[in-house]
Amino acid sequence: MATVAQNSKLGNVLWPALAWIIAIIFFFPIFWLVFTSFKTDADAVKPEFLFFFTPTLENYTNMTENYDYWRFATNSVITSTFATVFALVVGVPAAYAMAFDPSRHTKDILMWMLSTKMLPAAAVLYPMTFLTKNALGIFDTHFLVILVLCLINLPIVIWMLFTYFKEIPKEIIEAGKMDGVSTWGEIKDILIPLAWGGIASTALLTFIFCWNEAYWTVRLTTIDAATLSKLIEGNRAPEGLFFGRLSAVSTAAIAPIVVLGWFCQKQLVQGLTFGAVK
Amino acid sequence: MSKRTLPRILQTPAVVLLLVWMLVPLSMTLYFSFIRYVLNSSIRPEWTTPALSNWRGFGNYNYVLNAKDFWFAIQNSVFIVSSILILTVILGLGIAVLINRSFPGRGIVRVLLISPFFVMPAVNAVLWINMILDPVLGLQGLAVGGLNDLITGLKDFPVLGGFFAMWPTLEPISFRATQTSAYAVIMMVAWQWTPFAVLIFMTSLQSEDESQKEAATLDGASPWSQFINLTVPHLARPIAIVVMIQSIFHLSLYAEIEIVSRGNGNKNLPYLIGEFTSNNIGAASATGIFAVILANIIAIFLLRMVGKSLMD
Numbered sequence: 001m002a003t004v005a006q007n008s009k010l011g012n013v014l015w016p017a018l019a020w021i022i023a024i025i026f027f028f029p030i031f032w033l034v035f036t037s038f039k040t041d042a043d044a045v046k047p048e049f050l051f052f053f054t055p056t057l058e059n060y061t062n063m064t065e066n067y068d069y070w071r072f073a074t075n076s077v078i079t080s081t082f083a084t085v086f087a088l089v090v091g092v093p094a095a096y097a098m099a100f101d102p103s104r105h106t107k108d109i110l111m112w113m114l115s116t117k118m119l120p121a122a123a124v125l126y127p128m129t130f131l132t133k134n135a136l137g138i139f140d141t142h143f144l145v146i147l148v149l150c151l152i153n154l155p156i157v158i159w160m161l162f163t164y165f166k167e168i169p170k171e172i173i174e175a176g177k178m179d180g181v182s183t184w185g186e187i188k189d190i191l192i193p194l195a196w197g198g199i200a201s202t203a204l205l206t207f208i209f210c211w212n213e214a215y216w217t218v219r220l221t222t223i224d225a226a227t228l229s230k231l232i233e234g235n236r237a238p239e240g241l242f243f244g245r246l247s248a249v250s251t252a253a254i255a256p257i258v259v260l261g262w263f264c265q266k267q268l269v270q271g272l273t274f275g276a277v278k
Numbered sequence: 279m280s281k282r283t284l285p286r287i288l289q290t291p292a293v294v295l296l297l298v299w300m301l302v303p304l305s306m307t308l309y310f311s312f313i314r315y316v317l318n319s320s321i322r323p324e325w326t327t328p329a330l331s332n333w334r335g336f337g338n339y340n341y342v343l344n345a346k347d348f349w350f351a352i353q354n355s356v357f358i359v360s361s362i363l364i365l366t367v368i369l370g371l372g373i374a375v376l377i378n379r380s381f382p383g384r385g386i387v388r389v390l391l392i393s394p395f396f397v398m399p400a401v402n403a404v405l406w407i408n409m410i411l412d413p414v415l416g417l418q419g420l421a422v423g424g425l426n427d428l429i430t431g432l433k434d435f436p437v438l439g440g441f442f443a444m445w446p447t448l449e450p451i452s453f454r455a456t457q458t459s460a461y462a463v464i465m466m467v468a469w470q471w472t473p474f475a476v477l478i479f480m481t482s483l484q485s486e487d488e489s490q491k492e493a494a495t496l497d498g499a500s501p502w503s504q505f506i507n508l509t510v511p512h513l514a515r516p517i518a519i520v521v522m523i524q525s526i527f528h529l530s531l532y533a534e535i536e537i538v539s540r541g542n543g544n545k546n547l548p549y550l551i552g553e554f555t556s557n558n559i560g561a562a563s564a565t566g567i568f569a570v571i572l573a574n575i576i577a578i579f580l581l582r583m584v585g586k587s588l589m590d
Contacts, residue, residue, distance in 0.1 A: 097289050100285075120529060
């Protein structure tokens with residue numbers, strides 16, 4: 001326990017050492033993925049090259065021929081970016097109204113929004129396929145993926161923004177009203193500059209969720225709008241034929257997000273627990 | 279414009295979008311669950327259109343409830359979710375307490391620990407089932423092979439060789455098999471979500487009342503009894519929240535199950551719905567309604583907890 005550690009010299013070495021060992025164990029699979037990505041496919045499955053091998057970049061340079069990586073990556077970037085932007089465009093005014101001008105129903109509306117997030121996606125799999133394929137004809141389009149990603153993240157966006165906006169003193173906004181600033185002006189000139197940090201971290205976290213989404217992006221696309229989730233799921237590589245190249249494309253798919261994630265650990269707590277743990 | 283209208287206008291787009299998103303597909307599912315509706319049928323072509331004349335009442339629900347796969351999927355969902363919960367909460371508590379004090383390199387330890395959470399599910403599954411758990415080419419296979427070689431080598435040892443000769447040859451485990459694929463999924467998801475539990479518990483530990491602990495130390499309370507009597511009650515709410523949020527996420531696991539064994543011996547409700555959807559839409563929809571009910575039961579508890587802290 002922590003107190004034991006504080007009281008003894010041995011504990012001062014032992015507990016941090018244990019923490020380091022656990023952290024290394026947890027990170028090891030990611031390290032191994034990156035490590036394997038520098039081996040050729042042939043070397044990757046040979047025990048004699050387990051730790052010592054001639055590193056190569058060929059898996060990365062061949063990513064375009066092997067997997068058409070950049071097309072999927074571009075789709076991921078486009079859909080995640082636009083979904084995040086739209087979610088903010090819809091979410092900021094809604095959260096603004098709820099935080100600064102709450103009515104009796106605000107709490108219920110927020111709760112209801114959260115409850116939409118909890119519906120199991122699989123339950124509406126066929127209706128979604130039917131609607132987008134047969135009725136609307138938007139199956140496998142960027143528009144559809146952006147719309148769906150925006151909608152599944154909208155409740156979290158509004159919640160996060162709401163908890164950030166609540167921290168801003170109401171008087172500042174009221175003062176703007178007195179000076180005859182329009183609502184749009186209030187949002188643009190007072191709220192956004194004040195809550196910039198909160199809005200940025202909401203955006204960052206939403207982007208991460210969009211990027212990693214693996215149900216709708218796989219189920220509602222075939223080729224044109226397919227994202228990296230679809231690419232990886234489609235190349236699950238049986239029997240270790242392509243460990244090297246698969247590691248490289250997987251590394252390329254997760255690297256931007258893992259790095260981005262390091263910067264928003266705090267927001268993650270707030271975003272995923274809907275402000276219930278602070 | 280009156281004082282009330284403007285906020286309403288600002289909320290409208292969000293409310294309308296979410297309302298449509300929730301109501302339209304869900305009411306279609308509800309409707310399909312009461313009719314006979316299949317995608318292909320040469321014998322009964324009239325069932326391939328979602329017409330009201332194919333009304334079946336609760337027939338689809340009956341069919342689903344009597345399907346062996348359904349009960350297996352429910353059992354398996356519960357087994358997977360509860361195993362992951364037990365693992366992540368215990369590991370999360372231990373690790374959070376361990377890193378809740380400052381030591382050299384704590385920042386790096388935190389970064390290393392949190393990383394698995396940001397790995398996309400498809401990559402997580404591909405990485406674990408191939409490069410780590412594969413019985414021949416993965417690290418598991420190589421480790422078992424290495425151990426066997428070591429034991430064989432030791433058998434030639436004088437005197438002690440006789441002892442090692444009694445050791446059996448180790449067999450690697452195939453995690454794509456019917457009995458074991460659920461374990462693979464549990465392992466990889468627990469790996470991914472333990473960081474989440476750690477993060478939540480750590481955030482909460484930082485708001486723990488230190489003076490209370492100091493008083494307990496002065497009163498001669500052992501560190502263990504401090505942990506049980508002070509820290510665990512303080513963490514009760516975060517634990518409940520971790521359990522419920524994870525339940526909601528893990529009840530809809532899909533990519534991992536698909537990649538590990540294509541559902542072989544390891545279906546959950548979303549996977550079963552996916553399988554029904556390839557032809558029997560009626561059954562898929564009825565199963566979907568069951569999944570919604572299950573998720574709602576958990577969601578109600580979660581919403582209550584969140585609601586309490588909402589307006590203070």
